[in-house]
Amino acid sequence: MRILLLSDIHGNLEALEACLSAAPPHDSVVNLGDIVGYGASPNEVTDRSRALGSVFVRGNHDKACAGLEGLEYFNPIAAWAALWTQQVLTPENYEWLRALPSGPLPIGQVESPAAKIDGEDAAAMPVYAVHGSPADEDEYIITLHDALDVLMRSSVRLTFFGHTHVQGGFSLNSADGALVLNPSYVTKTNAEQIDFSLDPATRYLINPGSVGQPRDGDWRSAFALFDSAAYAVTFFRVPYNVESAQKRIYEAKLPDRLALRLKEGR
Numbered sequence: 001m002r003i004l005l006l007s008d009i010h011g012n013l014e015a016l017e018a019c020l021s022a023a024p025p026h027d028s029v030v031n032l033g034d035i036v037g038y039g040a041s042p043n044e045v046t047d048r049s050r051a052l053g054s055v056f057v058r059g060n061h062d063k064a065c066a067g068l069e070g071l072e073y074f075n076p077i078a079a080w081a082a083l084w085t086q087q088v089l090t091p092e093n094y095e096w097l098r099a100l101p102s103g104p105l106p107i108g109q110v111e112s113p114a115a116k117i118d119g120e121d122a123a124a125m126p127v128y129a130v131h132g133s134p135a136d137e138d139e140y141i142i143t144l145h146d147a148l149d150v151l152m153r154s155s156v157r158l159t160f161f162g163h164t165h166v167q168g169g170f171s172l173n174s175a176d177g178a179l180v181l182n183p184s185y186v187t188k189t190n191a192e193q194i195d196f197s198l199d200p201a202t203r204y205l206i207n208p209g210s211v212g213q214p215r216d217g218d219w220r221s222a223f224a225l226f227d228s229a230a231y232a233v234t235f236f237r238v239p240y241n242v243e244s245a246q247k248r249i250y251e252a253k254l255p256d257r258l259a260l261r262l263k264e265g266r
Ligand code: ZN
Pocket: 008, 010, 034, 059, 061, 163, 164, 165
């Protein structure tokens, strides 16, 4: 089973289209939330996401833009964008976002290798999708300390998360301890990918990165592919028409900062 992992699209249609064009063949799509908020194409991105027939986990911006949560925890720019999004969403998309499930959601199983780990059959281990963290959909897993807190409390081998807009993740096993996974690319301009083999005896938290508003210093759109039979993840970065996404933000009279940050990857 090859699962395309998309997260934090944030109403950026140009970035989403670039990812879908670059994505290798896959069997299903898992969307880790924050489909809308910040970007100027919330309806187009929601329509496109819905048409992919994905498994969806809601994000905090999806909740806020669908009126499920107050905006008091948002900074002024995020709150402005959420209010704007609420106003432009079609009633159908608004209701669809409102009905999204919260994580963690099981998205499949590890298919191989058939090893016993801690007395469990590794090949039957479920894989989960969350927006923030398994314990709290709004919690950020930013530091190794944050990740350790999650990895040590749970026996789940593999969880995919989003919310931080930082591609990569964290791992924990008895031999190497806790590690940060940071894909290191060669360029800042080209389409690139990095293959990463997973070890069945290691627990992982893996973030495919943000499609529509990366914050890891790389402006290119980020996504990942999980191959459950090979037990491997491939991280991708693809350039997209950022000027077009910025122009839509200016035309919508959303805060300039939301356009400027796209090119900075911050
Ligand atoms: Zn987000």
